[in-house]
Amino acid sequence: MSPAGGSLFDRIGRVDRRWIYVAIALAVIIPLMAKLTFPVITTPIVQNIFDKLDSLPEGSRVILTADFGPSTVPENMPMIQAVLRHALHKKLKVYLLTLWATGIPQLDLLEKNVLAADFPDRVAGTDWVNLGYKAGNQGVINSAFSDFPGAFPVDSKGHDVRTLPIMAGIKRLADFNLIVGIGSGFPGVKEWIQFGGDPAHVPVAAGVTAVEAPLLYPYYPRQLLGLMGGLQGAAEYEAALVKRYPEYQSRSEEAIKRMGPQTVAHLVIIAFIVLGNIAFFAGGEFKGRKRA
Amino acid sequence: MIRVTLPVLITSVVGFLLVIAFFFRGFDRVNSDLSEYFNIIAAVAFILGGGNLLRMHLDKVQRRRPGWPYSIVTVIAFLFTLIAGLFKVGNSQGWTGPVEAQGSWFNFAYDAMFNPLQATMFSLLAFFVASASYRAFRARNVEATLLLVAALIILLGRTFVGGVLTSWLPQPLQFLSIPNLSNWIMSTVNLAGARAIIIGIGLGVISTSLKIILGIERSYLGGRES
Amino acid sequence: MRQTWKNPRSLFALVIFVLLLVLAPRALHQFDRRHANLFVVLLIVGGAILFYTFRAQRGVKYFIRKIPGIAAIEEAVGRATEMGRPVLYVAGTQDLDNVQTVAGITILSSVAKRIADYDAHLEMPTSRSLVMTTARETVKESYLSAGRPDAYNEEHIYYVTDEQFGFVAYVNGYMVRQRPATCIYMGAFFAESLIFAETGHSIGAVQIAGTAMPQQLPFFVAACDYTLIGEELFATSAYLSQDPKLIGSLRGQDFGKAFAMFFILLGSILTTLAFLSKSDALAQVSQWVQGLFTIKSS
Numbered sequence: 001m002s003p004a005g006g007s008l009f010d011r012i013g014r015v016d017r018r019w020i021y022v023a024i025a026l027a028v029i030i031p032l033m034a035k036l037t038f039p040v041i042t043t044p045i046v047q048n049i050f051d052k053l054d055s056l057p058e059g060s061r062v063i064l065t066a067d068f069g070p071s072t073v074p075e076n077m078p079m080i081q082a083v084l085r086h087a088l089h090k091k092l093k094v095y096l097l098t099l100w101a102t103g104i105p106q107l108d109l110l111e112k113n114v115l116a117a118d119f120p121d122r123v124a125g126t127d128w129v130n131l132g133y134k135a136g137n138q139g140v141i142n143s144a145f146s147d148f149p150g151a152f153p154v155d156s157k158g159h160d161v162r163t164l165p166i167m168a169g170i171k172r173l174a175d176f177n178l179i180v181g182i183g184s185g186f187p188g189v190k191e192w193i194q195f196g197g198d199p200a201h202v203p204v205a206a207g208v209t210a211v212e213a214p215l216l217y218p219y220y221p222r223q224l225l226g227l228m229g230g231l232q233g234a235a236e237y238e239a240a241l242v243k244r245y246p247e248y249q250s251r252s253e254e255a256i257k258r259m260g261p262q263t264v265a266h267l268v269i270i271a272f273i274v275l276g277n278i279a280f281f282a283g284g285e286f287k288g289r290k291r292a
Numbered sequence: 293m294i295r296v297t298l299p300v301l302i303t304s305v306v307g308f309l310l311v312i313a314f315f316f317r318g319f320d321r322v323n324s325d326l327s328e329y330f331n332i333i334a335a336v337a338f339i340l341g342g343g344n345l346l347r348m349h350l351d352k353v354q355r356r357r358p359g360w361p362y363s364i365v366t367v368i369a370f371l372f373t374l375i376a377g378l379f380k381v382g383n384s385q386g387w388t389g390p391v392e393a394q395g396s397w398f399n400f401a402y403d404a405m406f407n408p409l410q411a412t413m414f415s416l417l418a419f420f421v422a423s424a425s426y427r428a429f430r431a432r433n434v435e436a437t438l439l440l441v442a443a444l445i446i447l448l449g450r451t452f453v454g455g456v457l458t459s460w461l462p463q464p465l466q467f468l469s470i471p472n473l474s475n476w477i478m479s480t481v482n483l484a485g486a487r488a489i490i491i492g493i494g495l496g497v498i499s500t501s502l503k504i505i506l507g508i509e510r511s512y513l514g515g516r517e518s
Numbered sequence: 519m520r521q522t523w524k525n526p527r528s529l530f531a532l533v534i535f536v537l538l539l540v541l542a543p544r545a546l547h548q549f550d551r552r553h554a555n556l557f558v559v560l561l562i563v564g565g566a567i568l569f570y571t572f573r574a575q576r577g578v579k580y581f582i583r584k585i586p587g588i589a590a591i592e593e594a595v596g597r598a599t600e601m602g603r604p605v606l607y608v609a610g611t612q613d614l615d616n617v618q619t620v621a622g623i624t625i626l627s628s629v630a631k632r633i634a635d636y637d638a639h640l641e642m643p644t645s646r647s648l649v650m651t652t653a654r655e656t657v658k659e660s661y662l663s664a665g666r667p668d669a670y671n672e673e674h675i676y677y678v679t680d681e682q683f684g685f686v687a688y689v690n691g692y693m694v695r696q697r698p699a700t701c702i703y704m705g706a707f708f709a710e711s712l713i714f715a716e717t718g719h720s721i722g723a724v725q726i727a728g729t730a731m732p733q734q735l736p737f738f739v740a741a742c743d744y745t746l747i748g749e750e751l752f753a754t755s756a757y758l759s760q761d762p763k764l765i766g767s768l769r770g771q772d773f774g775k776a777f778a779m780f781f782i783l784l785g786s787i788l789t790t791l792a793f794l795s796k797s798d799a800l801a802q803v804s805q806w807v808q809g810l811f812t813i814k815s816s
């Protein structure tokens with residue numbers, strides 16, 4: 001065991017965590033203020049989602065779920081906004097809903113920031129519908145599997161869905177062409193795959209936080225046609241959208257802009273890890289182990 | 293005996309019913325109905341929890357225990373949210389409107405207080421990930437070294453720097469580029485590990501659930517006899 | 519025979535058996551054949567668990583390996599007693615309908631008994647009212663069985679809030695102010711796992727974590743002293759109690775694992791051989807084996 005004070009390397013190996021916090025804070029603040037951005041290349045796992053949405057014919061029915069809360073808005077909101085813009089650009093019928101109570105404000109934000117701002121000509125109830133929140137977790141998906149209007153009897157404004165033109169011909173989940181689940185926990189994408197998309201043979205695409213993404217890889221590519229993982233995934237989708245439809249460049253680059261601070265933060269973390277290992281090998285801890 | 297036997301009996305009957313409902317037709321509503329019953333019980337139990345919360349913090353204030361000013365803040369916040377939500381104070385549509393309607397006090401509390409507080413707590417993770425990584429990723433042995441190398445590849449692969457660092461690799465060796473290695477680790481190594489852990493967890497869940505349904509495991513009831 | 523009629527358990531089993539005999543012919547019509555393979559797997563795995571459980575009940579001894587995290591609980595509780603600081607126990611952030619929470623409460627029973635034995639102080643904030651109620655009953659019984667009913671105080675097990683980060687904020691604040699000597703996290707956790715673990719590390723507490731949430735395991739492993747990974751959480755109850763039946767059930771779990779490993783290996787070998795040899799017969803056999811574990815949708 002190294003002495004209390006120790007060499008310089010020992011002290012580096014035991015640096016106060018508050019210095020690390022300061023470094024991370026600066027690594028995020030400075031690139032954000034300097035508007036530092038880096039090029040983003042769309043990987044195949046994200047490109048698959050884009051290509052699927054792009055290939056759907058006009059009028060196809062897409063469920064878009066906002067199963068997340070305020071804490072993961074920085075990761076999930078850019079991806080859901082980009083997907084919604086893409087779907088509306090392609091004139092697909094979009095069915096917004098959420099299984100989280102805290103998803104309601106997220107749907108309201110989508111209505112305000114995407115629908116009202118970029119597509120004011122689209123008619124609620126005809127081109128898109130906000131079905132709001134339904135409690136019951138995977139039970140709701142189970143219910144929607146066989147009786148979708150029964151699972152969501154009213155929209156977010158309280159209108160009976162059977163009176164809405166967009167719900168004409170919809171009896172069950174299998175009547176949809178695509179489910180895009182944007183989520184950050186339970187209930188979320190896994191439940192949509194297990195209880196919805198897979199039994200109903202409806203393709204499922206996912207956008208989740210970076211922490212959730214590794215758990216969904218087993219479902220790719222059979223039960224999950226594509227996966228946006230964290231801010232990187234959101235940025236990749238935005239990059240694909242902006243590349244194909246440059247008119248959205250000013251409106252759909254939130255994640256791309258935030259990748260600047262994330263990249264710098266990653267590099268700072270790597271630097272600390274390398275520093276820690278140098279301190280470990282050069283300092284007393286490793287030498288003590290070798291002697292032992 | 294009835295204090296332990298009755299809950300075990302209820303657990304057994306409901307457990308078997310749910311299993312049967314999965315394998316036999318005609319039980320479509322069992323799962324969703326029982327889930328709703330649970331939600332109702334949990335909602336009623338909230339009254340218990342809320343009452344306990346109030347009692348505990350009011351007691352702390354009364355006895356001036358350390359930290360009692362924060363208990364006042366807790367009680368005020370609790371009562372404010374309860375009253376604003378229950379009575380839909382400031383709601384332009386009155387009592388018939390949704391509780392989170394724009395302009396309502398509840399909506400204000402959500403936008404001005406709940407959202408920023410939640411985002412702040414979640415943001416702590418960014419700092420804690422850095423300090424945990426600094427401490428944990430030391431090449432102490434072979435396994436730790438493998439973990440370190442994988443972490444570095446993934447961290448770099450998630451940024452454009454990874455691609456730039458290995459862009460010089462000739463085409464036949466492009467599979468060694470950091471982004472490709474990162475994808476390989478996620479879709480092969482990570483996938484295998486995740487599947488193995490998920491299978492183990494699944495078996496653990498089956499075993500624990502069976503033990504609970506059959507009354508073999510009863511320690512959660514406070515009794516150990518079976 | 520007379521004893522059978524007197525034994526309520528035997529009577530119950532007899533009633534169930536008769537019911538099954540009567541209902542079986544009708545039940546077969548209602549059986550959902552899409553889930554037939556799942557049913558067979560359930561019978562095999564469930565049957566193995568029950569078989570080994572009852573075998574252990576009849577006196578057969580089964581070996582359970584040492585799990586460092588569980589073995590450390592006793593030492594960690596002793597440390598808290600010596601330092602005169604509390605033991606913080608968090609049974610996850612989910613409700614009682616989550617089996618991990620039930621596992622957490624089950625472990626609490628053994629931990630509380632040790633705390634009572636050592637005369638340490640238990641602090642247990644909960645994120646769900648039902649968990650609070652259940653935990654109180656469990657801990658009360660544990661203190662009673664340890665012969666320390668006087669030491670039990672239900673005020674130490676309390677509800678904080680359902681809200682995830684509100685609960686995290688409270689627990690973190692408690693940790694920083696009261697500086698518990700030992701922090702035990704057993705149950706289902708989400709993003710709060712790293713926050714708990716890092717804060718616990720910063721106050722110098724011994725931390726033992728157990729969860730079956732695969733995405734949170736890396737955070738606990740990185741920041742805690744001991745981590746129970748996945749199924750180890752469910753094995754803890756058996757390990758701590760040394761109850762032969764519970765240990766027997768672990769053996770049944772191992773059978774299930776062996777069953778899964780056999781078919782994974784078989785499927786991998788068949789698929790690889792089919793690919794390399796380009797044999798149609800092997801490809802068909804490989805597909806058939808895969809089909810055994812595919813859930814049909816119609």
